[in-house]
Amino acid sequence: MLTDRTVARIVAIACAVVALFAAAWVISDVLLLVFAAILVAVGLHGAASAVVRYTGCPPKAALVIVCLSVAGLLGAVFYLFGNIISAQVTELFHRLPSAWQTFQDEFHLRGMMDDLMRRAEASAPSGATVLSAVRGVTANVANALLGVFLVVVGGLYFAVQPHMYRDGLLSLFPEERRADASARLDDVAEALRCFLKAQLIAMVVVGLLSGIGLAFLGIPAALALGLFAGLAEFVPMVGPVMAAIPALLLALTVGLDQTLYTLILFVVVQQVESNFISPMLQQEMVSLPAAVTLFAVVAFGTLLGPIGLLLATPLTVLVFALARPKSHCAR
Template identity: 30%
Template sequence: MSDSLRAPEEPGPSDFANPLTSREVQRASVWIGMVVAVALIWMLTQPLLLIIGGIVFAALLDGGVRLLGKILPAPRGIRLAIVAVLVVLFVMGFMYLAGSQLAGQAQALRAVVESQVTRIMGYGHQYGLIPADQNAADLGKQLVGSVGKVTAWVGSALGALSSLAMIVVIGLFVAIEPRLYERGIAWMLPMDKRADFYRTSDKMGHTLRRLMAGRLVGMGVEGLFVGVALSIIGVPMAPLLGVLTGLLAFLPNIGSIVSGALIVLVGFSAGTNIGIGAIIVYVAVQTFDGYVVVPMVARRAVDLAPALVLGCQLLLGALFGILGLALADPIVCMIKVLLEEKSELAAEAEAEA
């Protein structure tokens, strides 16, 4: 057949010079990239949570360094070393002074809680509120399952210690020179987006420091007040309950519910009057923390809706276990700041146009 009789050639699907083919390949690449990114994030959730935990710990250290800088005009490295040493000394001193006493009380607390739960189960069986074939162990499993799975890598003592060690190491490295990592992330962004990134990063850091400051103050206030007040009214194991209340205060909403249940159970184990007094102490401490401490320290900078935080705690706890539950509040805080800054930047760009 003569060349003059052949149909004119058109670009095929393998010819990327065709604008249509090139555009479709780019669209497909975007969708494939998004699917791969989501899959990688899901598979790497545990390391990502450890990194976020390290950033949160770095924010705590950075807040201490900035606070110390107001009274000690020393280089940042020296102030960070002082803050780290003080933290280590506090933890070691606390464990040395109260460790043996609290360890003994922990065994007694477990026995008291088990007996009180069994007693409540008995009332439930008597009045038909709980099925007769359900015992306290089954109820405990249901409660744990409703909060979320505790993965083996966090649930075991070795996994918890290794995870905590990684969080501390990452936090120390970030706190030593935070601008280094900030510039590294900004380097991967277009030049015209870097100023917006620095602005958002500064706002995130400020808000996270305020949030963590509020958590620390709340932990100290709740733990101290609960321990002292329960000791005054005669609740058994008051020091241990104060320590647990302080530690659980790091988990807003859920932590207060768990600590309140422990306080009430132990209080009523010593008598009705002491149990009522324990309820009054718990309500008073939570009211003081919610209406005085939190507004003074963190709410003006964070302003997170309690229902939003609780919902995210339940979701992240169900998906990722204890670490997801503990980091739900900081994650929501950073996402909220990111969305607010994006909205403000869009409004500014629209106003300039």
């Protein structure tokens, strides 16, 4: 029979757990940024480990080499292709409205779309103005830039002193469980490192194939569209669809034949990625069932918003790595 003290203790523990989950939900955006910073740290630390393995230099020196190499590579890309990318991105944003109008005219949707826009404006709050919309966009851009800054700087801090943060996390576990927790952290870190490696290769291949194919078809802003397709590949299933939409709209301004060829191009690229690239990289990452990946993207995007959608796949990898006895990543 439970005593009053035991019941009170159970109730107190339950309340503490509920309060902890409620607090985590309130600061979920911050926790997602922390997770993104950890991903950056895992990637930097994995690259630094490779430098240590091949050169024998100290770990911190290897990390400096990796950071300088990444900064130099990005600087070289922007120096060589910055003007082209900037011009094509500007052209992309200038052409998309006219492409949307062409799409409506081609499929006789202008009246329907105008009616939907009028209904949306009528249902909007009376205080909603163009100025408030501009302010909202400005605030979102500022928040995105701040988030990127926090992720990059936080990732650098995590990568410089990983053992300090690791030991701090392990100190939360009972002493008799710390060895198991340490082994599980190693497994999670390895799974995330392998995921990032495989995902980077897939993004580069998809971006190159898409950009070259669109340029061959004569689609405007092919380089910008290829860059967008490569970045969108980070979000499986949903990302490729989102990347194809602006390409198809711009292709429609060129002609129906180019639109069909563009659609075929994106289908072929995704088939190459699914049937050739992913199987070759499968040994480099935790194997995620397609259905689990799809619904994980939808679930995290619905619950946690755009950041949750962006980080849905690595979060799923994290869950699988924690649930499985041992990561399937090749060491």
